[in-house]
Amino acid sequence: MKYQPVIGLEVHVQLLTDTKIFCGCSTKFGAEPNSQTCPVCLGLPGALPVLNKKVVEFAIKAGLSTNCSITPRSIFARKNYFYPDLPKGYQISQFEDPICQWGWLDIKVEGEEPKRIGITRIHMEEDAGKLVHGELSGPGDGSGVDLNRACTPLLEVVSEPDLRSSDEAVVYLKQLHQIVTWLGICDGNMEEGSFRCDANVSVMPVGSDKLGTRAEIKNVNSFKFVKQAIEYEIERQIDLIEDGGTVVQETRLFDPNSGKTRSMRSKEEAHDYRYFPDPDLVPLVISNEWIERSRQELPELPEQRQQRFMADMGLPLCDAEVLIASRSLADYFEAGVTAGGNAKAVGNWVMGEITRALNDSGTSIETCPVSPEQLAELLKLIDNGTISGKIAKTVFDEMWRSGKAPHLIVEEQGLLQVSDSGAIEGIIDEIMAANAGQVEEYRGGKEKVFGFFVGQVMKASKGKANPTVVNELLLNKLKG
Amino acid sequence: MNIFNMTIHELHNALKGKQISSVEATAAMLERIESVEPQVGSFITVTPEKALVAAESADQRIARGECHLMTGIPMAIKDIFLTEGILTTCGSRILNNFIPPYSAASWEKLRDRGAVLLGKLNQDEFAMGSSNESSAYGTTRNPWDLSRIPGGSSGGSAAAVAASQAIATLGTDTGGSIRQPASHCGCVGLKPTYGRVSRYGVIAYASSLDQVGPLTRDVADCAVMLEAIAGHDPKDSTSVDTPVPNYSATLKNGVKGLKIGLPKEYFIDGLDPDVQVAMDAAIETYRRLGAEFVEISLPHTDYAVATYYLIATAEASSNLARYDGVRFGHRAEADGLLDMYTKSRSEGFGAEVKRRIMLGTYALSSGYYDAYYVKAQKVRTLIMNDFIRAFADVDVMLTPVAPTPAFKIGEKINDPLQMYLSDIFTIPVNLAGTCAMSLPAGFSTTGLPIGLQLIGKPFGEEALLQAGYAFEQATEWHIRKATI
Numbered sequence: 001m002k003y004q005p006v007i008g009l010e011v012h013v014q015l016l017t018d019t020k021i022f023c024g025c026s027t028k029f030g031a032e033p034n035s036q037t038c039p040v041c042l043g044l045p046g047a048l049p050v051l052n053k054k055v056v057e058f059a060i061k062a063g064l065s066t067n068c069s070i071t072p073r074s075i076f077a078r079k080n081y082f083y084p085d086l087p088k089g090y091q092i093s094q095f096e097d098p099i100c101q102w103g104w105l106d107i108k109v110e111g112e113e114p115k116r117i118g119i120t121r122i123h124m125e126e127d128a129g130k131l132v133h134g135e136l137s138g139p140g141d142g143s144g145v146d147l148n149r150a151c152t153p154l155l156e157v158v159s160e161p162d163l164r165s166s167d168e169a170v171v172y173l174k175q176l177h178q179i180v181t182w183l184g185i186c187d188g189n190m191e192e193g194s195f196r197c198d199a200n201v202s203v204m205p206v207g208s209d210k211l212g213t214r215a216e217i218k219n220v221n222s223f224k225f226v227k228q229a230i231e232y233e234i235e236r237q238i239d240l241i242e243d244g245g246t247v248v249q250e251t252r253l254f255d256p257n258s259g260k261t262r263s264m265r266s267k268e269e270a271h272d273y274r275y276f277p278d279p280d281l282v283p284l285v286i287s288n289e290w291i292e293r294s295r296q297e298l299p300e301l302p303e304q305r306q307q308r309f310m311a312d313m314g315l316p317l318c319d320a321e322v323l324i325a326s327r328s329l330a331d332y333f334e335a336g337v338t339a340g341g342n343a344k345a346v347g348n349w350v351m352g353e354i355t356r357a358l359n360d361s362g363t364s365i366e367t368c369p370v371s372p373e374q375l376a377e378l379l380k381l382i383d384n385g386t387i388s389g390k391i392a393k394t395v396f397d398e399m400w401r402s403g404k405a406p407h408l409i410v411e412e413q414g415l416l417q418v419s420d421s422g423a424i425e426g427i428i429d430e431i432m433a434a435n436a437g438q439v440e441e442y443r444g445g446k447e448k449v450f451g452f453f454v455g456q457v458m459k460a461s462k463g464k465a466n467p468t469v470v471n472e473l474l475l476n477k478l479k480g
Numbered sequence: 481m482n483i484f485n486m487t488i489h490e491l492h493n494a495l496k497g498k499q500i501s502s503v504e505a506t507a508a509m510l511e512r513i514e515s516v517e518p519q520v521g522s523f524i525t526v527t528p529e530k531a532l533v534a535a536e537s538a539d540q541r542i543a544r545g546e547c548h549l550m551t552g553i554p555m556a557i558k559d560i561f562l563t564e565g566i567l568t569t570c571g572s573r574i575l576n577n578f579i580p581p582y583s584a585a586s587w588e589k590l591r592d593r594g595a596v597l598l599g600k601l602n603q604d605e606f607a608m609g610s611s612n613e614s615s616a617y618g619t620t621r622n623p624w625d626l627s628r629i630p631g632g633s634s635g636g637s638a639a640a641v642a643a644s645q646a647i648a649t650l651g652t653d654t655g656g657s658i659r660q661p662a663s664h665c666g667c668v669g670l671k672p673t674y675g676r677v678s679r680y681g682v683i684a685y686a687s688s689l690d691q692v693g694p695l696t697r698d699v700a701d702c703a704v705m706l707e708a709i710a711g712h713d714p715k716d717s718t719s720v721d722t723p724v725p726n727y728s729a730t731l732k733n734g735v736k737g738l739k740i741g742l743p744k745e746y747f748i749d750g751l752d753p754d755v756q757v758a759m760d761a762a763i764e765t766y767r768r769l770g771a772e773f774v775e776i777s778l779p780h781t782d783y784a785v786a787t788y789y790l791i792a793t794a795e796a797s798s799n800l801a802r803y804d805g806v807r808f809g810h811r812a813e814a815d816g817l818l819d820m821y822t823k824s825r826s827e828g829f830g831a832e833v834k835r836r837i838m839l840g841t842y843a844l845s846s847g848y849y850d851a852y853y854v855k856a857q858k859v860r861t862l863i864m865n866d867f868i869r870a871f872a873d874v875d876v877m878l879t880p881v882a883p884t885p886a887f888k889i890g891e892k893i894n895d896p897l898q899m900y901l902s903d904i905f906t907i908p909v910n911l912a913g914t915c916a917m918s919l920p921a922g923f924s925t926t927g928l929p930i931g932l933q934l935i936g937k938p939f940g941e942e943a944l945l946q947a948g949y950a951f952e953q954a955t956e957w958h959i960r961k962a963t964i
Binding site: 039042043044045046047048049050051078080082084088090145272276279280281282 | 575680717801817
């Protein structure tokens with residue numbers, strides 16, 4: 001029998017606010033344990049939560065960018081369970097009436113038709129702290145609780161079970177990742193857990209309309225692992241059914257080392273969270289004006305920008321896709337074009353030399369030592385024949401190193417392109433004299449040797465000879 | 481006159497006129513506490529050294545001419561209020577070692593005005609009770625009759641005022657916890673409108689019902705205390721940003737033409753005859769003063785106690801989850817995490833608290849949530865609407881505070897339902913979120929104080945205090961002192 005996987009994703013997006021969702025403590029990562037805490041995030045008796053407005057603004061932005069409706073009156077709820085990293089014994093989250101509902105994203109898996117994936121809801125909640133085992137400075141060998149992360153703001157983005165393959169899941173996840181980083185509401189760092197994903201996976205016979213029992217795979221923290229975990233889980237469930245077994249509803253953990261998922265707790269062991277509206281927080285009322293103001297403030301989103309790069313700047317799809325990989329990269333490219341660079345050429349340089357140099361030096365586009373304006377100037381020098389494309393790479397390396405303007409580097413290092421035919425003719429004559437054998441070959445009909453001569457001339461001119469002039473003169477001379 | 485019997489006003493005038501210093505007043509109070517405390521048991525913690533230091537600094541302020549009405553006044557607060565550096569138990573064993581790193585906002589306001597803290601007052605554990613018998617630190621006794629309960633949960637707060645162990649006190653009221661003990665101990669107690677006073681730093685019992693309020697010797701003192709503690713607090717999202725009136729300035733406006741509602745559901749057959757007599761006399765007094773009476777109906781009154789015990793316990797079951805032995809409070813010797821949770825909580829909480837946690841957990845459980853919690857919220861809305869409708873016709877309401885005067889210690893401790901019914905007239909006010917006060921309005925044939933409840937419109941504390949003041953001027957109940 002053939003089986004159809006059905007997948008829904010729950011993504012936790014850690015928001016890039018300076019302070020926590022219900023208190024004024026810093027959200028900075030990596031501080032001394034429990035140094036970023038106060039009575040509120042420690043869950044001390046008598047402490048009360050006060051909602052961080054920035055979190056609401058970020059949630060609205062995320063909702064508008066994923067085609068959600070913004071709930072005019074949304075409610076915070078308490079999710080009750082005991083765990084040492086949860087100081088109040090409940091997590092403040094949203095249950096009924098979350099801030100965003102009924103959205104979607106259009107995704108496209110390569111080689112397949114575009115597809116719309118529903119987003120059920122986006123809600124705001126606080127993160128828990130974390131347990132530290134076996135590395136305590138204090139007495140005893142017990143576990144410690146670090147509450148620096150407690151009360152850090154999260155969005156949970158819940159998709160409809162519309163995904164049908166691990167590839168679709170990864171494309172959806174990457175698109176969501178791109179949106180939240182593009183909006184600047186999340187740093188997208190999956191290793192540190194700023195963007196993490198739970199996957200609900202089930203399988204059913206192809207053609208069936210009855211969904212199979214699902215397993216929830218917890219906290220998968222890379223695109224690669226999401227793919228692996230889902231594929232393993234699909235296979236596990238199919239094997240189980242084929243062997244006459246049944247899939248049980250349970251929570252499973254993915255082990256990146258083995259590439260397998262294993263059972264964490266069954267449905268019977270599942271918590272009854274006893275959700276109820278948090279009486280310490282008043283209902284969150286969001287006016288139409290507020291929503292409209294947020295809409296105005298939204299940046300141009302990646303998809304819109306890709307369209308514009310293609311329509312207005314004439315970029316091919318493959319270039320446009322690469323250039324919108326991040327908002328900063330797209331901004332950089334666009335600044336280069338605005339500064340007078342030819343779009344196609346700027347694109348090629350950004351995707352080529354710049355990306356290479358960034359990778360080699362381990363820097364990011366935000367801190368790129370060559371400004372887009374400098375890049376545009378360099379491209380102009382090529383266009384107007386001041387330097388050759390080959391020399392441009394040398395100039396670029398120097399720009400990267402010193403941050404100097406390209407025309408200064410050209411002047412200082414004498415890299416001006418040589419277009420004077422007399423000088424070039426002299427070089428050609430020398431080369432032809434030194435390579436009489438190849439001249440004979442060419443004249444005998446082996447035109448391939450032409451490239452050899454171009455190379456020799458360029459080499460002899462230290463790359464400064466104008467290639468167009470070289471071509472023209474060589475042709476004439478070789479033909480005799 | 482004995483210093484310890486003074487009102488805030490009287491002591492303030494004496495302090496301002498330099499007839500007495502705050503240090504002297506505080507020392508006198510501490511002496512009084514020491515002499516009657518073995519009989520009454522109002523306090524969980526007395527802080528004599530800190531009190532004298534605070535009194536000295538109050539004297540310096542007064543010398544500089546900074547003399548707010550609360551400056552140098554020795555007072556005490558319920559142990560539910562967090563006090564930085566001072567043990568705060570909330571009447572529970574589970575917090576028997578909890579020394580908070582911060583103070584409650586309402587107490588901070590009084591402290592900043594120079595009030596002197598004598599100590600922390602006894603209460604029912606986590607404010608769950610109507611008799612102070614659920615305290616892990618012994619039962620406070622009623623200063624009018626030491627064999628009787630002082631009421632609860634702010635029993636220590638009422639008893640301390642009645643036994644002259646503090647000039648005034650702070651309590652909290654979730655279902656009557658200020659008004660019922662005030663009534664039983666013959667003092668004035670005010671439960672402000674929900675949102676009038678910050679709850680920040682007050683240990684939560686039922687967050688949607690809890691409210692901070694004063695217990696005092698007279699209505700004028702009550703106005704002074706409310707002025708000091710009321711107002712918006714950015715740290716409490718449920719506190720309301722509406723201006724605080726100058727309550728003292730309008731106290732003497734009188735009640736001529738005031739329309740007072742008498743909700744018929746509150747004058748029931750089972751009412752103690754002595755209470756009925758006191759109510760009749762009070763109505764007569766108000767008539768004489770020019771008030772008009774209107775019979776009104778609050779038709780959903782019968783459901784209030786049941787509704788309260790679903791909502792309050794549901795919220796409590798969640799609010800009390802943080803007492804898990806992990807970060808503060810009592811931690812039992814245990815083998816592993818689950819064992820630590822179970823043992824710490826089993827040892828730390830008393831029977832009444834456990835009962836309410838279980839009730840509330842049940843009411844919120846999947847499968848029961850709609851039938852209990854959601855239903856209770858709907859009834860709560862009906863009860864609120866009762867009040868809104870009735871207040872269209874009247875300015876304030878007059879009712880008994882409790883169906884009987886103070887009962888005997890031990891009388892109801894094994895009958896929770898009977899105990900719960902002692903709050904039958906006070907609970908609806910918390911559910912409606914409005915304000916009410918308890919005033920001394922007579923004595924039973926056996927000499928026990930009887931309180932009168934005035935219920936006001938939301939944020940209508942001004943009208944309540946005016947009506948209370950007028951009554952007090954026309955009667956002498958508040959002057960009588962317990963003979964302890």
